[in-house]
Amino acid sequence: MSLSYRAVDWNRQKKIYSLTATGLIVLFMVLYGAVTLLVSPDFTLETVIIRGTSLAALLILHFILCIGPLARLDRRFLPLLYNRRHLGVMMFLLALIHGVFAAIQFHALGNENPLVSVFSSYRMDYRLTADGSLRIAHFPFEPLGVGALLIFFVMAATSHDFWLRNLGASFWKTLHLGVYVAYALVLGHVALGVLQTERSALFPILVLAGFTLVAGLHVAAGWKERRLDTSRAAAERDGFEETCLASEIAEGRAAVVLAGGVRVAVWRHKDRLHATSNTCRHQGGPLGEGRIIDGCITCPWHGWNYQPEDGCSPPPFKEVVETHAVRLLNGRVWVQAKPNPFETRSPGVADEVLK
Amino acid sequence: MDDSVNAAIAVGLLVTGAYAGLGLVFAAVFQAMGLKRFDAAAASAGWGFRLLITPGIVALWPVLLVLWVKRSGSAAEPSQFGSRISQRTLRAWHRVAWFALLVLVPVGLGLALAERLPVPEPGTIPWDPSTSR
Numbered sequence: 001m002s003l004s005y006r007a008v009d010w011n012r013q014k015k016i017y018s019l020t021a022t023g024l025i026v027l028f029m030v031l032y033g034a035v036t037l038l039v040s041p042d043f044t045l046e047t048v049i050i051r052g053t054s055l056a057a058l059l060i061l062h063f064i065l066c067i068g069p070l071a072r073l074d075r076r077f078l079p080l081l082y083n084r085r086h087l088g089v090m091m092f093l094l095a096l097i098h099g100v101f102a103a104i105q106f107h108a109l110g111n112e113n114p115l116v117s118v119f120s121s122y123r124m125d126y127r128l129t130a131d132g133s134l135r136i137a138h139f140p141f142e143p144l145g146v147g148a149l150l151i152f153f154v155m156a157a158t159s160h161d162f163w164l165r166n167l168g169a170s171f172w173k174t175l176h177l178g179v180y181v182a183y184a185l186v187l188g189h190v191a192l193g194v195l196q197t198e199r200s201a202l203f204p205i206l207v208l209a210g211f212t213l214v215a216g217l218h219v220a221a222g223w224k225e226r227r228l229d230t231s232r233a234a235a236e237r238d239g240f241e242e243t244c245l246a247s248e249i250a251e252g253r254a255a256v257v258l259a260g261g262v263r264v265a266v267w268r269h270k271d272r273l274h275a276t277s278n279t280c281r282h283q284g285g286p287l288g289e290g291r292i293i294d295g296c297i298t299c300p301w302h303g304w305n306y307q308p309e310d311g312c313s314p315p316p317f318k319e320v321v322e323t324h325a326v327r328l329l330n331g332r333v334w335v336q337a338k339p340n341p342f343e344t345r346s347p348g349v350a351d352e353v354l355k
Numbered sequence: 356m357d358d359s360v361n362a363a364i365a366v367g368l369l370v371t372g373a374y375a376g377l378g379l380v381f382a383a384v385f386q387a388m389g390l391k392r393f394d395a396a397a398a399s400a401g402w403g404f405r406l407l408i409t410p411g412i413v414a415l416w417p418v419l420l421v422l423w424v425k426r427s428g429s430a431a432e433p434s435q436f437g438s439r440i441s442q443r444t445l446r447a448w449h450r451v452a453w454f455a456l457l458v459l460v461p462v463g464l465g466l467a468l469a470e471r472l473p474v475p476e477p478g479t480i481p482w483d484p485s486t487s488r
Contacts, residue, residue, distance in 0.1 A: 004397075004398070004399045005394075005396050005397055005404045006401070006403070007401065007407050008403075008407075112361070115368050116365055119367075119368075120360060136466050137470045137471060137472050153410070153414065154411075154415070157411035157413075157414050158411045158415065160407055160408055162394065162396075162397065165394065165396075166393070166419075166422065167415075170445075171418075173440070173445055177445070177448060177452065180449075180453070180456065184456060184459060184460065187463070187464070188467075191467035191468070195467060195468065195471075196471055196472070204464065208461075208464060211456075211461075215453060215456065215457055215460075218453045222453065226446075226450070229443055
């Protein structure tokens with residue numbers, strides 16, 4: 001089987017995702033332009049583009065930032081996560097249009113190099129107080145926007161699978177954690193830019209509401225992950241190993257996994273999970289390929305029986321197989337590599353996802 | 356001081372431009388000579404893919420150069436840049452980033468709003484040239 005890169009691996013889901021996003025962006029821009037020109041007919045088209053693209057990019061950025069924690073809190077949001085990169089690229093392109101138009105509108109017609117002017121315009125005199133002192137409002141807001149745009153550029157430019165494969169998941173993910181730095185820069189750009197001149201209370205309220213939503217979701221998801229990490233760390237300390245998904249195991253059947261280099265059969269019996277050695281005491285048959293009949297694990301080779309709770313054969317038989325302790329963490333089965341002492345009775349683990 | 360600040364900004368822009376220029380040259384050389392050996396999956400990739408990865412090559416050309424040197428002389432194998440970082444470490448960084456934002460953003464927003472200056476009337480510039488820095 002060979003792997004060859006394509007520009008975009010289009011499939012039906014990606015097409016629906018991208019077409020929907022593009023359609024919504026176009027609709028937003030048209031509606032924003034129409035409403036703005038109705039309310040403020042003296043606005044130029046350049047101003048409408050600058051403001052419309054910035055608002056669209058800001059909304060998409062908030063949506064993108066919500067997808068990650070939402071997918072962790074509820075798996076039904078996972079489809080949004082699969083093609084999040086498409087949204088990221090669209091957001092970057094909108095931010096780029098905003099930046100280019102703003103640079104031309106506000107910096108291209110002076111006697112300073114426009115690119116230099118973007119970084120030096122904080123020294124516009126009207127921002128100085130009467131005594132010449134500096135205030136936080138003097139902090140340059142346009143360079144903050146440029147900084148955010150550069151981070152978004154690097155993220156968009158490295159969104160293809162080629163980069164994930166060649167940079168490695170760790171470095172790539174670290175690079176893309178820069179979205180949080182960019183988010184802070186964008187909020188600074190907004191707070192020290194448009195919020196300095198737009199005096200309606202609605203604007204800061206909306207900015208704060210957006211941040212509260214994104215932050216709240218991250219805190220909730222982080223709290224859930226922290227509990228999971230604590231449980232995983234405890235399981236590893238106790239000698240457990242992560243194996244399979246509980247959902248992979250049918251009632252009355254087993255999944256054969258490796259724990260401590262040894263094959264273990266993880267059984268589902270009356271919606272509880274038990275783990276036993278995969279080797280029958282009779283002639284070494286693969287117990288995990290058998291099934292549970294009348295409450296007993298039944299070897300597929302010669303029908304020898306073992307109770308899943310303690311590995312013992314039902315009386316009057318005395319054969320015993322090893323059992324292993326089982327834990328269930330977020331739907332995944334963890335098996336203790338070291339077997340229990342023979343005939344240790346265990347009720348098994350109830351199959352419910354720990355939240 | 357105004358001129359020195361502008362000069363420093365101009366130098367910074369020149370350095371950035373030079374970095375991007377070198378990146379473009381590296382992208383051309385890398386795509387012509389190194390891409391197929393660097394990643395076997397790129398051997399039969401089309402021009403759309405090559406165009407799509409070019410901005411990333413320009414942005415990260417020093418990283419790619421290091422990886423290219425590491426992989427030269429052996430079969431193309433994806434190898435990590437830098438050391439592996441566990442998922443738990445990445446999640447810990449998420450938590451640090453968000454706790455920092457939870458403090459910085461409300462404080463920054465509050466300060467920016469509290470320190471707002473009066474908006475000048477169109478056509479007026481209420482400033483004293485002698486206070487310019």
